[in-house]
Amino acid sequence: MEIIRLQEVSFSYSTAHQRIDLFEALNLSFKSGEITALWGPSGSGKTTLLNIIAGFLKLKTGNVIFNSNNISEFSEGELCTYRNKNIGFVFQFFNLIQQLTVEENIAVPLMLSGVKTADWKERVGELIQKVGLDRRGRHYPYQLSGGEQQRVAIARALANNPRIILADEPTGNLDKKNRSAIVTLINEMRDEGRAIIIASHDEQFARIADKVVDLEQLSG
C-alpha cells in the first residue's frame, strides 16, 4: 500500500559560487512493508530527499503526499505531529542526546507525544529488548559502542510505532558485524509493515531493498 508519494518535486540550492539543481519534476512513491534504497554518489541528493519527505525542507514546486495529505500545506504544529507520530529517523552519526540515558533517549519521542512516564517505561523496555540492549538501559551513549548507539537510535525511531523509517547512512559508521545487525533490524522493521527509506552506499541495503532508486540517473 502506497504510504507516501512525491509529485513533481523540484529542488535546488545555491552555494557561494553556483546554483545546483538536485531534482526536477521528480515523481516517486513508497509503500508500506517495502525497503527503498536511495542510491547515488555523494551530492546526488539522497539526504535532501529524506529531508523533503520529513518535511524539513520547504518545497517551492511539487508536493509530498502522505496518506492523501499534502505535507507542504501542513502548519508547523502539524508537521511536528507528522514527524513525531509517523516518522522514525536513523542517522549516520546516531544523534543521541548525550546527557540522557539509553532509556531516556528512546523515550524522547514518546515524551514528546505526551505519554506518561509509567506508560513509556514499558514500551521502552520492549524496544530495548528488541534491539538487544537489555543491560544497557541506564547507560549513557558515550558508554556504548557505535553499533550499540545505532541500535538505540533504531529503538528510538520505533518508539512511536511510526509507519515510515527514514535512515540516512545507518551503517556508515559501523564495522561489518554491527552493519549486519542493523541490516537485520531494518529487515524486521519491513516485516512489521513499515515503509523503510534508506539513503546509503552500503551494498547490503541494495541487496535487501525491494526498490532501488538511483538518484544520479533520476537527476541525470
Next chain:
Amino acid sequence: MEEWGLIKTLLVAELRFNSWRIIKVLLILIPTFAIISLFATYQWMPYANQVIFLRNSGHDFLQFTEGSYEDQTFHVLEVPIDANVEGDKYQGYWRKNSYRIELFVADNATFDFNSTYFSNRNFLRGNPNHLSDHEGMTGIALSYNALKRLNANVGDSVTLRFTNGERGTFKLPAIIQGVLRTKYPEHSIGFGGLGLVVSNNLVEEALLNNPNLPFRHVRFGQGTSSQLENSLSRRDQIRYASQPSYYLPNMGNMGLWVMFALGVLALFIVNSRELQFAIKQNWRKIGILRALGATNKLIVKIFVIGQACSIAIAALSGGLLYRALFMLGQYVDLRVMMGVVLGLFAIGLICLLLAAQRVRKVVANCPIIDIIYNKEF
C-alpha cells in the same frame, strides 16, 4: 502539561551531566550579579540606610550640604590631642599637617533617614584615599578597615601610616571625635568636616570605659543608659559651637543614574553572552528534538525553563553575596535585598527572552543539515 515529563528529564539530565558547566556559569554570574548590584544600588542605597552606605560603600565620609550649621550646637565627644579650640567658635581645629578623624554617630532609632536628608540626596561621597584641604584645614577620611580598627578603640590615640603623593609617608597621632546622635532635629546631625559614622553603642562604650575621656556638650536621647548619663554628668564638658557649613558639589543625579545604567548594561551583556553560549552548546540537542517532532513552543519552553533556573539561582546567590559584600549584612534592609534579587532576575529574564528568539531560529533539521553541508557537499 504533557511535555513536563520531557522538560523534567532534560533538566535533571543537564544537572546530572553538566553540573560543572552549571557551576562555572554560576561562578561567573553570581559575583557579576553581586558586584553589579553594588554599583546599581549605589545611588539609592543611602536613602535606605545611611549607616550601611558609609560602612560598606568604601566611601568613608559623609558631607551634609543642606543649609547652614551656623549657630547649631554640636554634640561632640573629643580627644583634643592636637586640636586648637578657641572659644565657642568651631574653626581651624586642624593645624597644618596635623590630622583628625571625626566619628559621627548616627542613631537609627531616632533619626528617620528615609524622609530627611537622604530622600533629598543631599550628600556627597568623598574620596577617602586623599587628604583634603579646605579653608586651611586638613582632614583625612579612612578606609573602612581602618575605621573598623578605630571603632574598637574610640577615644584612643592611634598611629596612622599613610602615603600621600605630595607629602610622603606620615606617622601621626589621630584625634577621634564623635557626635553623639540623640533625638535632635536633623540639621544637628551634620558637621562641616570630614567624618565617619559609627554606632552610638561604640561611643557610649568608649565614654563608659574611658572615664578620663574629654567630651563636649553631650545631650542624651531616648535609650541612653542612665549609667552613662550619671558618668558624664560628673565630668567636665567643653562646649563649642558649630562651624558654618560649606557646600561641596555632589555627583548630581545624572552621574548616579549613568552609573546605575552602566551596571544594568553590564548585567545585560554578561547575561546575554552566557545565554548565547548556552544556545550554542545545546544547538545539536535542539536540532535532534526538532527532528523528533518537538514544536517551536516546546523547544523555547525547555530552553527558557532550564536557563531561568540558572538565572534564579544566580540572582538569589548574587543577592546573598551582595548582602555579604556589605559585610555588616544585618544592616541591609531585607526589602532592599529582595528588590536586588528580583531586579537581577528580571534583567536575566529579559535577556533570556531575547536569547529565546534565537532558539526559535535553530533549524529543525540541523542534525541532517550538518551532514548535507559538511559532509556531502
